[in-house]
Amino acid sequence: MVAASTPAGYRLVYPVPAVKVFLIGAGQVGSTIVEALHGGHDLTVIDLDAARLKPLAYRYDIATIEANGASRRSLADAGVADANLVIACTSRDEANLVAATFARIEAPNATTVIRTSNTEYIELWREGRLDVDFVVSSEVETANAITRVIRVPAAVQTDVFADGQIQMVEYVVSSLARPDLLGKPLRECGLVPRDSRLVSIIRDGTMIIPRGDAVIAAGDRLVVIGSPTSAQAWGELLSPGESEIDDVVIFGGGQVGLAVARALLEKNVGVRLIEPNRDRARRVAEDLPDARVYQANGLDPDFFERERIGKAQAAIFAMREDAKNHYAATLARVNGIRFTIAIIHDAIAREVYEHSGVDVIVNPRQVTAEEIVRFAHDPRTQQISMIENDRFEVLDITTSPTSEYVGLTFREMPIRGAVIGAVVREGKAVFPHSDDVLLAGDRVIVFTESARVADVERVL
Secondary structure (H helix, E strand, C coil), X not given: CCCCCCCCCCCCCCCCCCCEEEEECCCHHHHHHHHHHCCCCEEEEEECCHHHHHHHHHHCCCEEXXXXXXXXXXXXXXXXXXXXXXXXXXXXXXXXXXXXXXXXXXXXXXXXXXXXXXXXXXXHHHCCCCCCCEEEEHHHHHHHHHXXXXXXXCEEEEEEECCCCXXXXXXXXXXXXXXXXXXXXXXXXXXXXXXXXXXXEEECCEEECCCCCCCCCCXXXXXXXXXXXXXXXXXXXXXXXXXXXXXXXXXXXXXXXXXXXXXXXXXXXXXXXXXXXXXXXXXXXXXXXXXXXXXXXXCCXXXXXXXXXXXXXXXXXXXXXXXHHXXXXXXXXXXXXXXEEEECCCCCHHHHHHHCCCCEEECHHHHHHHHHXXXXXXXXXXXXXXXXXXXXXXXXXXXXXXXXXXXXXXXXXXXXXXXXXXXXXXXXXXCCCCCCECCCCCEEEEEEEHHHHHHHHHHC
């Protein structure tokens, strides 16, 4: 992830629990961050658009200020000097950079995080030449999310922890699942892959702790934490016959489509990209010599047939309009593409896509907010992953010597709405059994409801 490491010359300044957060930008990314952080933090949101601030102030107990977040005077008047964490996430890269620069002057001890779409800013930050603590790119985070899903085609969402040793995967149980996996208590099933743990069954939006008497049914959403090999094995159980994807068609050569194509090519996945704008298609072809680029709108059935687009294993829809992505995804399925991934720009489009059979939906604003939100968590939390529109989270958190869980076997631990799926001990992933003991300093990968995150961090 773009914000996974710190360039040379910059100190890592983590905020403490219940931090004072200044959030500049109340758009979709900002609103998602507010939803995730409002409960446990002192949150102030700054935006020039009063219409964006009003619903946030009405719904959440936060301070809102109608002002220019890229103005030093406005930030000072808003009290930014008391901030522990400043997040600049407007849609304008330069405004975010200016806001973070002023914030560092007014609040030199605060952690500064900016959102950007400019690859030059990312490169400057990696070189230690950009005076902010962290840079998060919507395009790069979206490309990473899609690349992870492509490697596990039966999944609807996946993330990796501990340098790829541990994988979290969310699956939807379909009618193709192994019949002997369904309808019987888990203790009688005997099919659960080694080095993995089923940490939750989500049924009709409700979390079910998968004890021995729990059963899996078609339509359930399963959250699994395990090794990458076990994640593939779960995919085989839930969607037999799905092969690894190595041939993808991308609709849309904008910044997101380009980032996705570049990430897939780095993983040796074959890419065909369709872009209607002639100049843009030419630039993409120059940037991606290993991809095959078509200058076409991609929505013509004759084009589908002539170029054998329907023979691709997967299609990714990264055009700028949700309606076009939806139509293209429907056309792709009609023409034989079995696995479809759509990028949405308006959150309301998710439900439409899901009802029309799109396999995976990725919201760039959601994955960007997910990466930013982790900076406001307990400093022992290294990574988070949001599931089901942030109704659930997976945390990578280091246990404290004072934790009430330390010294207990996993059998003895109270569940309290959270399930530990894996442990990182001395840099190596461990998938614990019921008689194993949790130690101080262990990093645990734990699944819980978002509303319980603060409690989970406290007891660990």
